[in-house]
Amino acid sequence: TQLLEQSPQFLSIQEGENLTVYCNSSSVFSSLQWYRQEPGEGPVLLVTVVTGGEVKKLKRLTFQFGDARKDSSLHITAAQTGDTGLYLCAGEDQGAQKLVFGQGTRLTINP
Amino acid sequence: DAGVIQSPRHEVTEMGQEVTLRCKPISGHDYLFWYRQTMMRGLELLIYFNNNVPIDDSGMPEDRFSAKMPNASFSTLKIQPSEPRDSAVYFCASGGQGLYEQYFGPGTRLTVT
Secondary structure, eight states: OOOOEEEOSEEEEETTOOEEEEEEOSSOOSOEEEEEEOTTSOOEEEEEEOSTTOEEEETTEEEEEOTTSSEEEEEESSOOGGGOEEEEEEEEETTTTEEEEOOOEEEEEEO | OOOOEEEOSEEEEOTTOOEEEEEEOOTTOOEEEEEEEETTTEEEEEEEEETTEEEEOTTOOSTTEEEEEEETTEEEEEESSOOGGGOEEEEEEEESSSTTOOEEOOOEEEEEO
16 A cells, blocks of 8 residues: 655644645655545545646645655645644555545644 | 535444444445544545445454445444444545545544543
């Protein structure tokens, strides 16, 4: 089974700052997804990236898939308290026919 | 659309008791997944179904765990007997575009004392 490592595990910053979180693997994924999970809720799909080098934007969130499709990043501009949550990346492991989840980055935005 | 519905939202039980978790997927979705989430191990896939048929149960930890999907709108995950190490949040997810786009329910927080 392919593995995904997310960094940092924990991140606490002030409102208005920018941040980037990373999702890395030694394996190639056919696609990669980012989810956000708020306390007491299930993960919610934010975006799917499919093509190496692809960049997708969702308001203040920018997602990038690495050229080799082994890694991805999520950049948040001017973070808001509402961005607080657990951010999970998940890769499409076609060999195992399942989604492989990273351990997540727990993000706290302080007012 | 109501989304994926799970019940109960919270379950507290004593060691040795049987626990049944329930899930109603999004209407029209062909895939249903059961996950377990803990701080130590993160989100783990337990089992998934396609068109009500179990496809991969390699993540089911032990024979104490079983899952069924008697029809397209209902699935159960049963633990018998339950143990304290089963304490976790259990999520059900469904997908209509194949394996790789999943919509999660709110989860059931299970505590076994």
